[in-house]
Amino acid sequence: MAYEWDFGVVLAQWPLFLKGLGGTLLIAAISIGLGVILGAIIATGRMSRLAWLRIPAGIYVDFYRNTPGIVHFFWFYYALPIVADIRMGPLEAAVLALTTQSASFYCEVFRGAILSLPKGQWEGGAAIGMTRFQTLRRVILPQAALRMVGPFIERTFELIKTTSLASTLAYGELLYSATQISAQTYRPMEVYTVVALIYFCLLFTFSLLARRVERRLTHV
């Protein structure tokens, strides 16, 4: 192969890569925050004794678990503005898609951890006269929280990877920056290799840190 590698041209575009990285981290951070809140609300709905809360929450989770992420991105960007009669920028659409999708996964993280505790814990709380809410707050959640750490980290890891789909809406994250640089420099080979390596470093560091946090938290 007589291909002449030239990473110099590509690396000279580092400000654009940096901007993309910023965009990626921004939507990831917003979506994690909002996703956790929405996920907690949906988990409460799914475990409620009221069928009219439980059933819609179940359908919501099933829907998001069984449809590809890219469909949500496109739906929020192109279809929602028609129903809701609002203007939608790529950032808003990407955050909405990521948030609603991760909420369904976070919901299962919370629910799974709470359901994994033996029933006796609830009964014990009730026996000493605690209400359901008190038992949840004082007995169940402190124990369940530790069991949530691992799955929570795993879902967050997936969420960060999913942010790359925002590039299909022309939102300025890493992959979108890469396509721009590739168009300018005519060096797709180097550009996409560099962007893959940036993602690798980002996610690998994240998983190393996360593993350390997990060990700290779960081995007290």
Add this chain to the structure above:
Amino acid sequence: MNYQWDFGIIWSSMPVFGRGIVVTIELTLICLVLGLILGMLLSLAQMSRVRALQVAGRSFVEFFRNIPALIQLIWFFYAFPILIGAQLSPFTAAVLGITLNTGAYCAEIYRSGIQSIARGQWEGARAIGMSDKAIFRRIILPQVFDRMLPAFTNRAVEVAKITSLASVLSVHDLMYQGRLLSATYYRPLEILTAVGILYLCIIYPLSFASMMAERHLARKR
């Protein structure tokens, strides 16, 4: 709100959706089967006694799990051809990217399944004079198959979802047809909603199988 819904467009687009669905299912099946085979080889490499194979298997898995699938697809379509000096069709690039990604995840499933079998079983079988190969085939594999089934059906769900990314390389799958139709008729609301529901119909049975497999396993224990 006085938006005029037009669901007729969905019915008249069904043949186009149908072609997309066929491609989506093809892609899912091909990548899943190849990924299962690749995953097996990768997990054997990781558990081998040869250090070089261990490292190679491990790095492959870490590499493909720590990079978003979309980047892998784009890399195989735009970058890889330059490296090998031959153009790949979008479909081939998608199969390559998704298969390698799936292989990496499957390797982890095999590995954790096989490692979940107590060491004593290997030792016991060795004590009665079985070779490693025979132990693996007759004692270990039959037990892990059950344990791995829910994880594999879950992977199938993920693979079906990942195939939608191939639309970015303009593979004519369901997502691609949806994007094309919604741009052509200017009816994104109806068409993209229909695409979502069609995906649900394809993927839900896989999820259901996964749930059943989990239940079957729970009962057995």
